[in-house]
Amino acid sequence: MxxxxxxxxxxxxxxxxxxxxxxxxxxxxxxxxxxxxxxxxxxxxxxxxxxxxxxxxxxxxxxxxxxxxxxxxxxxxxxxxxxxxxxxxxxxxxxxxxxxxxxxxxxxxxxxxxxxxxxxxxxxxxxxxxxxxxxxxxxxxxxxxxxxxxxxxxxxxxxxxxxxxxxxxxxxxxxxxxxxxxxxxxxxxxxxFKLFTNRTEQQSDSSKNSMLKEMKEGFFYLKSNRVIMVIVTTAVGINFFFSSMMIGLPFIAVQQLQIDATHFGMIEAMIAIGMLVASIYFSVSKDVEFPLLVAKRGILAMSVLLAGMGIPLIIGMSYNVTVGYFLLLMLIFGISNVFVNTPIGVMMQKDVAEEYRGRVFGILESMAMAMMPLGYLLFGLLYDMLPAEYVVVASSLCLIALTSYLMRSSIMEEAMPSLQKI
The missing domain is CATH 1.20.1250.20 (MFS general substrate transporter like domains)
Structure with missing residues (x-):
């Protein structure tokens, strides 16, 4: 062709x-x-x-x-x-x-x-x-x-x-x-689905290997690629700590701040609207030069926004100001979410070897999804035991520390060698 x-x-x-x-x-x-x-x-x-x-x-x-x-x-x-x-x-x-x-x-x-x-x-x-x-x-x-x-x-x-x-x-x-x-x-x-495949018949023919062996090979490939491993580990941490937002947003907004259900629906919708705005931006813009750096900044921004959920509980605001604050907060959160997911997704599409891509994405989804029920349970208990502003601020600080360590300078430079020239 x-x-x-x-x-x-x-x-x-x-x-x-x-x-x-x-x-x-x-x-x-x-x-x-x-x-x-x-x-x-x-x-x-x-x-x-x-x-x-x-x-x-x-x-x-x-x-x-x-x-x-x-x-x-x-x-x-x-x-x-x-x-x-x-x-x-x-x-x-x-x-x-x-x-x-x-x-x-x-x-x-x-x-x-x-x-x-x-x-x-x-x-x-x-x-x-x-x-x-x-x-x-x-x-x-x-x-x-x-x-x-x-x-x-x-x-x-x-x-x-x-x-x-x-x-x-x-x-x-x-x-x-x-x-x-x-x-x-x-x-x-x-x-x-084979339009841009790079696999040879020899690579595709793995019938001699058992299913367990090939699944283990996927784990070994992931473990051997430090940059991809960092991405997967960070994704797990994000899903876990942002469970505090999934539980905390309705708890803080509806239960503690008494925001009307209609207004709360608008607040939740702003996340999707923010994601849509950012997605349109990525669909028309040129490729991100340093995807991991953009993703790191996006995660740090989301961490700050997570802590920001507690501000109305600390500083007294009128009802309208509170609703407007959460609308803006969730809009920026949705935008930041796409600035994390899209560059990382593009990077993985290009950097993960085709013969391992399915297994890597499968492991990523499994590990990320597994953290959600645990996060829901833990943060559900914490919100009942502690003031909500303490929970969101602590979650934010933990996520900032985790991201700063996992995406430290040495990892960033290994993933993007040209970053050293800046």
């Missing part, structure tokens, strides 16, 4: 990938919002809601390394399509069950767990495929488009879900999700 034709096909991938991501993510967002409201309406129990959340997180934490192994060993296109079809069948199965037997918590939990597994295979495989679908010069743009699709779904999904919840039955939510997955499958079937 000529280079000109490959570039044209990569352009097609750029937009097809974005539309596919937007459709499936938007459908998932509507479904997740709707299913949460139906669980609460059905049981009136926060514990039931928490169980559904665990069913979503736990399978991803356990099986992500296996998904990475599968993505490295088998056809990425087949995995993406089959996992999307599996997601579609899982939701369709719940729809049939509801039509025959009515809504059941057990059915919802089972579907949530199955969806968690199937979407995890889709996510890990897609993450390890971007450099195969898009030419190297436009990987940052692809990452920006990808993040934009996620942000739009995060903003619009709950809005559409809230509207539908008031007017339609649970069945409509499920039909929307099935339709979204079906459309995504049609789009993904047109994509060439």
């Amino acid at each position: 000529s280079e000109e034709l490959r570039i044209k096909q990569a352009t097609f991938h750029l937009y097809t990938f974005t539309v596919s991501k937007l459709i499936s993510t938007f459908g998932s967002s509507v479904y997740a919002f709707g299913i949460s409201l139906y669980v609460l309406a059905l049981t009136g129990s926060a514990a039931s809601f928490a169980i559904n959340l665990i069913c979503s997180i736990l399978p991803r934490s356990i099986l992500s390394p296996f998904a990475g192994y599968v993505a490295d060993k088998y056809s990425k296109k087949a995995i993406v399509i089959l996992s999307q079809i599996a997601s579609m069948l899982a939701v369709a199965g719940l729809l049939v069950f509801v039509l025959l037997n009515g809504l059941s918590l057990t059915a919802i939990y089972t579907t949530t767990a199955l969806l968690s597994i199937s979407t995890m295979f889709t996510g890990v495989t897609f993450s390890s495929s971007i450099a195969n679908l898009i030419d190297p010069d436009r990987i940052q743009r692809a990452m920006g488009f990808n993040q934009s699709a996620i942000s739009i779904a995060a903003i619009g999904g709950p809005v559409v879900g809230g509207i539908l919840f008031g007017f339609v039955s649970m069945n409509v939510f499920l039909v929307i999700q099935v339709t979204a997955y079906a459309l995504a499958v049609l789009l993904e079937s047109t994509m060439n």
